[in-house]
Amino acid sequence: MSISVTSQFPIFKKYKKLVYLDSANSSQKPISVINAIDNFYRSKYSNIGRGVYTLAANATEDYESTRSTLKEFLKAYNGDIIFTKNATESLNLVAKCFGENFLNSGDEILLSELEHHSNYVPWHFLRKKKIMIKFIPVNKDGNLDITNIKSLITNKTKIISLTHISNVTGKKTPLKKIIEVAKSKNIPVCIDGTQAVAHTAVNIKELDCDFYAFSGHKMYAATGVGCLFMKDKWFEKFNPFLGGGGMIQDVDIKNITFANGVSKFEAGTMPAAEVISLKFAIDFLKTTKIKNIEKHENELISYAISKFNKMKNIIFVGKPDKSSSLFSFNIKGIHAHDVSTVFDQDSIAVRAGHHCCQILHKKFNIASSLRVSVGVYNVKQDIDALCESILKCKKLFKIQ
Numbered sequence: 001m002s003i004s005v006t007s008q009f010p011i012f013k014k015y016k017k018l019v020y021l022d023s024a025n026s027s028q029k030p031i032s033v034i035n036a037i038d039n040f041y042r043s044k045y046s047n048i049g050r051g052v053y054t055l056a057a058n059a060t061e062d063y064e065s066t067r068s069t070l071k072e073f074l075k076a077y078n079g080d081i082i083f084t085k086n087a088t089e090s091l092n093l094v095a096k097c098f099g100e101n102f103l104n105s106g107d108e109i110l111l112s113e114l115e116h117h118s119n120y121v122p123w124h125f126l127r128k129k130k131i132m133i134k135f136i137p138v139n140k141d142g143n144l145d146i147t148n149i150k151s152l153i154t155n156k157t158k159i160i161s162l163t164h165i166s167n168v169t170g171k172k173t174p175l176k177k178i179i180e181v182a183k184s185k186n187i188p189v190c191i192d193g194t195q196a197v198a199h200t201a202v203n204i205k206e207l208d209c210d211f212y213a214f215s216g217h218k219m220y221a222a223t224g225v226g227c228l229f230m231k232d233k234w235f236e237k238f239n240p241f242l243g244g245g246g247m248i249q250d251v252d253i254k255n256i257t258f259a260n261g262v263s264k265f266e267a268g269t270m271p272a273a274e275v276i277s278l279k280f281a282i283d284f285l286k287t288t289k290i291k292n293i294e295k296h297e298n299e300l301i302s303y304a305i306s307k308f309n310k311m312k313n314i315i316f317v318g319k320p321d322k323s324s325s326l327f328s329f330n331i332k333g334i335h336a337h338d339v340s341t342v343f344d345q346d347s348i349a350v351r352a353g354h355h356c357c358q359i360l361h362k363k364f365n366i367a368s369s370l371r372v373s374v375g376v377y378n379v380k381q382d383i384d385a386l387c388e389s390i391l392k393c394k395k396l397f398k399i400q
């Protein structure tokens with residue numbers, strides 16, 4: 001990736017030594033996104049979907065055009081995209097609305113051992129309805145073992161919800177095969193695409209999933225925006241998730257009729273500036289080209305893995321994947337948080353913890369790990385600096 005891409009991110013001008021390797025947590029923001037927010041509040045601000053005056057109509061148009069841009073970017077032609085607060089809220093929406101009317105005692109939900117808590121806890125809530133949750137297991141390499149997928153999906157399975165890319169191992173889920181089996185049994189599929197949309201080309205129509213959830217802040221947009229693609233048929237089938245202004249057609253003291261389409265699921269004042277920032281983030285991704293981004297990030301991860309493989313006492317979480325934008329590891333004998341503190345002294349930002357994936361960490365018998373995740377702005381020197389800091393850390397803790 002050229003220097004001109006990194007130079008579009010003001011944070012690296014302010015902190016010249018910053019080595020930011022935490023994009024899976026949240027990405028830094030390009031100047032176009034920052035300017036879009038500034039410009040909206042300075043000269044375009046109004047609430048959206050309410051007033052009919054020019055300022056409000058224009059703001060609403062900007063908000064709605066973000067939805068169209070997003071649909072085109074993800075080839076989400078067979079449904080629509082609802083804006084939420086984050087991926088977590090998007091996944092809660094699916095679990096709550098599906099659970100309410102489409103799940104009964106004894107029904108099964110299929111998840112995987114790779115899931116982020118956002119794609120487990122909302123389904124766990126449904127256990128009070130006596131619903132069983134099954135998990136596709138992870139093998140020692142951190143790959144999903146789908147050899148028994150046909151027997152895991154039974155005639156009691158009512159929905160399958162899986163991550164597109166693991167936020168701990170960086171591996172892609174073999175969605176095609178799983179969705180094929182699901183389709184043959186008419187089972188809806190929900191995908192948590194939070195770690196995918198900024199790193200690989202996503203084609204929702206081709207995936208043919210029912211739901212696809214993600215967050216704007218991990219794809220170079222502002223915080224406060226989540227997205228949920230939902231196939232057309234679910235808009236009518238689902239009851240609203242939240243009640244309030246904007247999601248109704250008519251209200252009286254006895255009855256309420258709800259709005260149609262996306263409005264039914266966007267209650268209250270929406271984060272207009274943040275949503276609009278997402279349009280600029282997508283423009284940035286389109287200009288930089290997702291295939292260039294993927295190639296660049298894969299090269300960096302591949303470079304990091306080969307350097308790590310030459311160091312002693314590095315324990316990866318699963319077998320790291322060169323075709324990825326992230327991986328996780330530990331240094332034998334040093335707590336991940338201590339390592340991360342040493343990194344910080346060298347201005348290196350790497351997340352330490354369980355990354356909201358305790359099921360996976362427990363499977364590997366560890367409490368925490370360090371996650372290296374790259375974005376469009378990273379360069380090989382960032383990986384070199386990280387490796388230097390690992391050596392320093394080992395020296396400090398007297399580990400070889």
Ligand SMILES: Cc1ncc(COP(=O)(O)O)c(C=O)c1O
Pocket residue numbers: 024025086087088089116118119163165166167192194195215356
């Ligand atoms: C795979 C995955 N799913 C869901 C989430 C939740 O995203 P958010 O905190 O933006 O709701 C994350 C965040 O790290 C994630 O990595």
